Amino acid sequence: MSALLTIEGVSMRFGAYQALDRIDLAIQQGEFVALLGPSGCGKTTLLRSIAGFLKPESGRILIEGQDISRLAAHHRPLNTVFQNYALFPHMTVQENVAYGPRRQGATRTEAAERARAALDMVGLADFGPRYPREMSGGQQQRVALARAIVNQPKLLLLDEPLSALDLKLRKRMQLELKHLQAKLGIAFIFVTHDQEEAMTMADRVVVMHAGRIEQVGAGTDIYRQPATRFVAEFIGDANFMAYTADGDTLQLDAQGLRLPLQGKTPPSARGVAVLRPEDLSLSGDVAAPALSGTVTDVINVGSHSMIHADIGGQILVARHGGIAPSGLVPGAQIRLAFAPEHLHLIGEQP
CATH class of the missing domain: 2.40.50.140 (Nucleic acid-binding proteins)
Known part of the structure; x- marks a missing residue:
């Protein structure tokens, strides 16, 4: 079975700093993958390269065999959920979620129907008339998810979207996010520096260090059979x-x-x-x-x-x-x- 996402030899520098060093990775349809590592390891740079916000200096990024390395971010068949949610404060929740379908040419009625379905999927069916400022952090996070999935992307990228939540809410949202991903069947790539978060949610964990991939595998395998001392120290x-x-x-x-x-x-x-x-x-x-x-x-x-x-x-x-x-x-x-x-x-x- 061919991979949904294939990353081949992707490298990137910022001046003298090697942010990514010949990254190779394949992700299957419906897979939940966590990019895990300390600050500065390259995980967010890799995510932003997949999203199209950064252009690697070498290597290729393919979705279903199509090279998207030079495609603009808004032309890629994926969506991103940001750390700060990036909701439009002047729009209602319903309008925030319907914005994507409207940009794609859907009629106002069709966009509204798709927005309601997406909000229902994240448990916010009755929150459409509210504004983001009238909602809790956890609710805003769900709105951001609804806005990301409403266009049915092939791939969803999540850049530490739970980091601003308090501990109890974050743990609850980890499980909700895992269940939502299983329900949708969309591949998720989730950036985190929290090992417990990665182990809780991901099918596979990609441990990164100094712009390189140290190890890829199920969380339990990485914990029990770390490939390097860095992995053993970072995971538990x-x-x-x-x-x-x-x-x-x-x-x-x-x-x-x-x-x-x-x-x-x-x-x-x-x-x-x-x-x-x-x-x-x-x-x-x-x-x-x-x-x-x-x-x-x-x-x-x-x-x-x-x-x-x-x-x-x-x-x-x-x-x-x-x-x-x-x-x-x-x-x-x-x-x-x-x-x-x-x-x-x-x-x-x-």
Whole structure:
């Protein structure tokens, strides 16, 4: 099956700054993809290049095999939802949503019918006569979505549209947006710097760093099998320990702990082992591999506790379900056990 959107070798500079560096990416019809990364990684530049607001200096952007790289933004079969929603303050909600169909040549009656259908789809069927200023942030966000989908684009681009909402509303809108996308069947590309947001909504996550794509995959795969140390650090919390592979044995620099490779093929003889905090336990099982050390800090957050421990000069973090045991205080001795199969090996120098 051919891709809906194909990006081939797209690069862009701003002066000496390499904003995009030979980006290749394919997105299928009906897919929800998140562009995730820190500020300055290139995700918004890539989105704006797809939208037609920026012109890449090299490479091609194709929709259903047609090269749209030189098409003006308003001629591309897609729509964009901006961070600030960009609603017309002097127009009612109904008029805002009907604006697109009217620009495309629809009659006033047809545009009004399509606007009502789009508002109904986002749960705002009764809000047509209101003005944007009379609505909450979450409601304005839905109006912006209705305005974007009313023309039935092949692709919808979303530039951090939830960032201005408070935490509770943002979490609710994440689920609503995910359900809306599934209902519409339109491909969504969503820009965010929030890893939880990307993991909640997207079928695939594209992790970007310094103008390049570091890894593409389902959120759980990226979390459990990060391709690089950057990805492991950016997606969730992680502990890193240098390792040396020798034959069928792995040795951690931390306390010289030796473990069987158990069929794993290390990417290099020397590299970094990643262990997530939830994979370290306070288990008293003496048969399990473990690292011993001294507690340096305990942070109780209600649903769980984050325990920091000094393991031979290196700080590791363990996640413990619930409140930490009363005896677990700074200065206390601790034994952190783990299952060897939870170690993920990255072939980068420590």
